[in-house]
Amino acid sequence: MQSTRPPTAPPRLRGGRSGTFAALAALALLPAAAGCTVANSDAAGSTGTPGHTLRVVLAQEPPNLDPCEGSLTSIGVVVRSNISEPLIERDPVSGELEPLLATEWEQTEPTTWTLDLRSDVTFHDGQPFTAEDAAFSIDRAVNSDLNCNVDGYVFDGKDLEVEAVDDTTVTVTTEDPDPVMPLRLSFIEVVPRTTSTGTKVREPVGTGPYAMEGWETGVSISLRRNDDYWGEAPAFPEARYVWRSEPAVRAAMITRGEADLATGLNPEDATEDNSVAYPNNETTALRLDGREAPLDDIRVRRAIDLAIERQDIADTLYDGLAEPAAQLVPDGVVGYNPDLEPTVPDPEAARDLVAEAAADGVPVDRRISLVARNGQFPRVAETAEALQYQLAAVGLNVEITMLDTAAHLQYQIRPMAENVGPVALLVMHGNQTGDAAFTIGQYMMSEGAQSTFGTAEMDERIADAGALSGxxxxxxxxxxxxxxxEDIAQFAHIAHMQGLMGISRTVRYEPNSASGDELRLSEVRQADQEGS
Structure with missing residues (x-):
């Protein structure tokens, strides 16, 4: 994959916007001009021995490490394909499904898929991997009361009938035919059948190339190489994750040789020596919670969409490492609509819609909480401030609330926070399945895991689409x-993003569209390693 690197100097502000927004954009670049003090990195010397320990610095500490939550970025970046593994793996570059813990799969009946499993795999605790573990893992993630993200995101909350036929054969049966069941199963991380079904686990047991060594809360997560791994051994005997909330600190740790990989760098901190840009398959948007006024009025939602200056945000805050979006999935995902164009900003039309709603008694002056997550993406706080300014300019009362991951999830995923007033949630959605049905199911169905809208007609249309192929x-x-x-406007789309990953000169790693969600440590090599 050909990767482009960001400019070493901060870009000049572009566009013709005046006043507050231009000033806000200028403020976004101040940290670079002020220099980089590596606050909080004095402990970085303890992140491990270079060449022996793969040192990764994240933007935030994961809320847990339960494999059933592996589709959440903050968890999946540690767990997926490192500690635990799926039955089937999707190649993030080609989109092809490949064998992993399952060697073959076949649709043996219209509603049943049969999978043949490997017989030479053990879990980190020495237990052999069997079909009972595979069936248990699917049942735990999809049919239990754990409210795993994968249940709503990938399986639309529908229960499955799972059976271990013998030690190496498992069947999955659905109520209706499901042509993409193997793709869905690629999101189920396998755990032993002794795993808790009552609570989400903090230190998981899996079959992956690395096993948990320990988690020191607030400090680090340590992994050790699984010497009994059934596949190719990873290059590094150990891996250690630390987290630093400031992107400038993460970049400096790469530059100073204190870390090998760093997620979510800011453009002003990126150089040709410490980072690489890559298409991270993420789309930012405001998800408008329609349960309360004034966001329950489509005129107000349309006004918000018309108020957003997408190109200015992409150019000024994201330094051109993004493009305005008109939908939640990027080009290349099945179902991407090439006919949709990003909304052209029209503040005057937005003000008219707000005034029209107000004249009909809609409380447009009611405070709307613009909720965003710390470390969600580079310059997330500045993005929230830009949006607040743009929405205020069309007559809406917006207050920013910045939250950590755990608190943000209470607004993002069912059961959602109640009695919190109208919420415009800043989301960053990555469709790693390559199929828009998984986005649509969780965000647009009446009972979707991340939806506050939906109608019986739309639910039926989504179900019909899901049964089709080609x-x-x-x-x-x-x-x-x-x-x-056209008809719902639950989302005010902002931009299709690119990521900036910090990569030390001491390692070789080629990020791909999945790297922001699933950082496969086994793909990292030492720079001087043969065949790297």
């Missing part, structure tokens, strides 16, 4: 994305 499936999904923009 071009018919793509066209049906693209049509649903168009309906969201």
């Amino acid at each position: 071009d018919e499936r793509a066209d049906a999904l693209a049509g649903i994305l168009a309906v969201q923009n």
Whole structure:
């Protein structure tokens, strides 16, 4: 994959916007001008021995490490394909499904898929991996009361019938035919059947190339190489994750040789020596919670969409490492609609819609909470401030609330926070499945894990699209994305993003569209290693 590197000097502000927004954008660049003090990195010397320990610095500490939550970025970046593994793996570059813990799979009945499993795999605690563990893992993630993100995101909250036929055969049966069940199963991380079904685990046991060594709360997570791993051994005997909330600190740790990989660098901290840009498959948007006024009025939601200056945000805050978005999935995902265009900003039309709603008694002056997550993406706080200013300019009362991951999830995923007033949630959605049905299911169905909208008609349309395959499936999904923009306006899309990953000169790693969610440590090599 050809990767482009960011400029070493901060870019000049572009566009013709005046006043507060230009000043706000200028403020976003102040940390670079002020220099970089590596606060909180004095402990970085303890992040491990270079060449022996792969040292990774994250933006935040994970809330837990339960493999059933591996589709959440903050958890999956540690767990997926490192500690635990799925039955089937999706290649993030080609999109092809590949064998992993399952060697073959076949649709043996219209509603049943049968999978053959490896017989030479053991868990980190020495237990052999069998079909009972595979069935248990699917049942735990999808059919239990744990409210795992993968349940709503990938399986739309639908229960499955799972059976271990013998030690190396498992069947998965659905109520209706499901042509993409193997793709869904690629999101189930396998755990032993002794894993708790009552609570989410903090130190998981898996089959992956690395095993948990320990988690010192607030300090680090340590992994050790699994010497009994069934596959190819990873290059580094140990891996250690630390977290630093400031992107400038993460970048400086790469530059100073204190870390090998760092997630989510800011453009002003990135150089040709410490980072690489990559398409991270993420889309930012405001998800408008329609349970309360004034966001329950489509005129107000349309006004918000019209108020956002997407190109200015992409150019000024993201330094061109983004492009304005018109839908939640980027090009290349099945169902992407090439006919949708980003909304052209029209503050005057937005003000008219707000005034019209106010004239009909809608409380447009009611405070709207713009909720964002610390470390969600580079310059997230500045993005929230830009949005606050733009929405205020069309007559809306917006207050910013910045939260950590655990608190943000209470607004993001069912059961959502109650009695919190109208919420415009800043989300960054990555579709790692390559199929828009997984985005649509969780965000647009009545009972979707991340939806506050939905109708019986839309639910039926989504279900019908999910039963299709090939071009018919793509066209049906693209049509649903168009309906969201035309008739629902739950989302005010902002930008399709690129990521900046810090990479030390001492290691070799080529980030791909999944790297922001699933950082496979086994793909990292020492720079002087043969064949790297």
